[in-house]
Amino acid sequence: MTAATHSTLFPQVPDSADAVLEGLDPEQREVATALHGPVCVLAGAGTGKTRAITHRIAYGVRAGVLQPSSVLAVTFTNRAAGEMRGRLRQLGAVGVQARTFHSAALRQLQYFWPKAIGGSMPRLVDRKIQLVADAAAACRIRLDRGELRDVTAEIEWSKVTQTVPADYALAAAKAGREAPRDPAEIAQLYSAYEDLKRERTVIDFEDVLLLTVAILQDRHDIADQVRAQYQHFVVDEYQDVSPLQQRLLELWLGDRDSLCVVGDASQTIYSFTGATPDHLLDFRTRHPGATVVKLVRDYRSSPQIVHLANGLLAQARGRAADHRLELISQRPPGPEPVYTEYTDEPAEAEGAARRIRELIDSGVPAGEIAILFRTNAQSETYEQALADAGVPYQLRGAERFFDRPEVRKAGIALRGAARFGGNDSLLDDAVDLPSQVRAVLSGEGWTPEPPAGSGAVRERWESLAALVNLAQDFAAVKPDATLSDLVAELDERAGAQHAPTVQGVTLASLHSAKGLEWDAVFLVGVAEGMMPITYAKTDEQIEEERRLLYVGVTRARERLYVSWALARSPGGRPSRRPSRFLDGLRPGSAATAGRGSAAGSGGVERGFGGVSRPLGAAPRRTQRTPARCRVCGRTLTDAGEMKLMRCEDCPSDMDEGLYERLRAWRATQARRSGQPAFCVFTDKTLMAIAETAPEDEHELARIPGVGIRKLNRYGTDVLAICAGQDVDGVDEGD
DSSP states (O other): OOHHHHHHHSOOOOSSHHHHTTTOOHHHHHHHHOOSSOEEEEEOTTSOHHHHHHHHHHHHHHTTSSOGGGEEEEESOHHHHHHHHHHHHHTTOTTOEEEEHHHHHHHHHHHHHHHHTOSOOOEEOSOOHHHHHHHHHHTTOOOOHHHHHHHHHHHHHHHHTTOOGGGHHHHHHHHTOOOSSOHHHHHHHHHHHHHHHHHHTEEOHHHHHHHHHHHHHHOHHHHHHHHHHOOEEEESSGGGOOHHHHHHHHHHHTTOOOEEEEEOGGGOOOGGGTOOTHHHHTHHHHSTTOEEEEEOEESSSOHHHHHHHHHHHHTOOSHHHHTOOOOEEOSOOOOOOEEEEEEEHHHHHHHHHHHHHHHHHTTOOGGGEEEEESSGGGHHHHHHHHHHTTOOEEEESSOOGGGSHHHHHHHHHHHHHHHHGGGOGGGTTOOSHHHHHHHHHHTTTOOSSOOSSOSHHHHHHHHHHHHHHHHHHHHHHOTTOOHHHHHHHHHHHHHHTTSOOSSOEEEEETTTTTTOOEEEEEEOOOBTBBTTBTTOOSHHHHHHHHHHHHHHHTTEEEEEEEEEEEESSTTOOOOOOBOGGGTTTSOOTTTOOSOOOOOSTTEEEEETTOOOEETTSOOOOOOOOOOBOTTTOOBOOSHHHHHHTSOTTSOOOOOHHHHHHHHHHHHHHHHHHTSOGGGTOOHHHHHHHHHHOOOSHHHHHTSTTOOHHHHHHHHHHHHHHHTTOOOTTTTSOO
């Protein structure tokens, strides 16, 4: 081992307090030397916040101001806590406690339980989902696996926001949460869950915080003992603290102010778990004399990437946006972010895989490349594209698509239907492969319209919808394909993606990418309906989606690729548009000069200073007018509202008689074709037709859900019904 290698692997411990400060920039040095009183560090992405706070602790220890055993540094993940401990050891600050909130509270609870409560501490359950299932059984409420996860998440949110069962419904409504079940049912389940825990003498992770808070509140002698032990506190990722964690921190502190918090309101992306940036934003109000330091020198990303990140936040609205940080890149210039528009999702995945193959061949390690998406259900397309391109990959924060329970169960159902063929009653009315798959998966929980809100039920539906979409694409390529052919295709895909990988491209959701970074990042599916996600409806939810994209952008060091698809499947209607968050940031086709290189079949590449160029096709207009409510003018993002061309809450002028005639006609058409009724037109599309009463094909074609194929097939009948004419099937009593 050379001396240089040794010094890299085993850096020399600084020999003095002043040596600890060497290499820090002026703002980081200001953090490190601010050892007294409350300190608030507003640290942007990539600005070296962990470096600043670990050097602060180490400088205080080496200068004799802080006793190592009196310092407690808390963060949110075991990985972050481990990284902090490692850096402190390298700086010679041995003995400092760096833990997660739960780990620190559990240690104290275990120590003080005999004194405060007596006897042995209850067993800590690792996973509460079985307890929730037992509570549901006791309440005679049937929950599927997805609903169990969602109800469990609601119980966790209630506890970290210190909401008791009786107050759940009101608190959830006030917070704007989309409850997965009737709020009264969730409150009942929550209460039964708490009763079961007491009966079985067990506690959960939220109880660790709640019980520690209760002991410190009720037993002043124990609180004094804890405060005598820990006199200086550092909190990382302070924008993510919940009300319960904030209360615990206040009890640890008592009437002292030896506290240093570090955070960035622009990276608040976990509000659904109870996290809130309010404690960070209100810090100077609670501590008027606090030292405030802003870290804005970005050491992670190139100036081009930082420019885009700043541009995203410049368009933000709301309280967090008012405290945004303008980052200044400290890295050499790099390539401009590349914006690519694809005709459909498979082309987008293939384009990303092809470019990744080129990056790896040029010397970029596969482990320094990531594909980031909004939902885990998007991973399957990219898993397949990378496997087809021979690119190793690893999935972070989620199971591989074909390993997910709902996908495995769906595969078993499809295999059984293929084996029994015509003996399966589910398939009696299904004449083609896609309708057969829809019929089978409807028994597994798939529905034509997605469930409201987010959570496990939505994720489960997305997985099943991905299988439905895959069947449609497979049938488009092989019109004569049978259900057995599709099952064989699924088996082949699953087998190809189960190959073990060590060093590979990271596939991750934007939420699970927080705290990580790569040389090259591909942000995929950046289109309306996915970014922001369809169920983000309030201004606060939309702004959190913007922050989520900001987190994705700031994961990239040198190369950033942003892409979207105009249609879901090949040959589909190109009805999508790029995310509103990119408006004014990506180069427009009419406003730029020069010509960018085209890379990848089926895509349109854009770069700052480059002209859009469709690949293998004539130029076309890609700027699309956002869908707006025809009543109030608000921009529409929900798929159902976009079909209606109005907000759900806006008044409807639907012709009820026309709607019923259209429904009767649809039932006849569905029976004749052997398809489910929604395959003719969905209820929302019929409502939109009944509200607008189109008079010609042009007006009918403008209604979302009426594509060229359906216009050609059903347009004459629909227009005749709208005109009050008799059409075969309308008056048959359906």
